[in-house]
Amino acid sequence: MMTDVAEQSGNTARSRAGDGRNAAPGFGTDEPAAAARIAAIRERIDEIDRTLIGLWQERAELSQQVGATRMASGGTRLVLSREREILERFRQALGADGTQLALLLLRAGRGPL
Numbered sequence: 001m002m003t004d005v006a007e008q009s010g011n012t013a014r015s016r017a018g019d020g021r022n023a024a025p026g027f028g029t030d031e032p033a034a035a036a037r038i039a040a041i042r043e044r045i046d047e048i049d050r051t052l053i054g055l056w057q058e059r060a061e062l063s064q065q066v067g068a069t070r071m072a073s074g075g076t077r078l079v080l081s082r083e084r085e086i087l088e089r090f091r092q093a094l095g096a097d098g099t100q101l102a103l104l105l106l107r108a109g110r111g112p113l
């Protein structure tokens with residue numbers, strides 16, 4: 001993110017200098033063909049992000065339903081053995097970043113500890 005902003009302001013500075021570069025502001029390149037390819041790839045990235053956000057929200061709602069169901073039956077709010085399984089699943093698939101992602105995912109459902 002920081003890099004994008006820095007690169008964009010770099011392009012803006014060149015445009016102001018009137019040297020003919022910065023053909024496609026916001027793409028981080030002065031090559032129109034590269035900018036077109038990037039725009040096409042970004043469409044899919046945006047689609048993936050929308051899906052991820054929707055799935056994230058759906059998972060949080062389902063997790064809250066489980067918690068409410070369990071507490072209404074006199075059970076516990078959390079089940080740490082289950083949370084450990086989920087952390088391990090994400091760690092195995094994605095490594096250390098997977099663990100961090102799973103921690104955020106679990107927190108989205110049950111709130112901060």
Ligand SMILES: C=C(O[C@@H]1C=C(C(=O)O)C=C[C@H]1O)C(=O)O
Pocket residue numbers: 062063064066067077078079080082083086105106109110
């Ligand atoms: C949703 C549940 O409740 C809590 C939330 C979990 C989750 O978001 O995956 C996992 C374990 C529990 O601490 C569950 O037990 O399945």
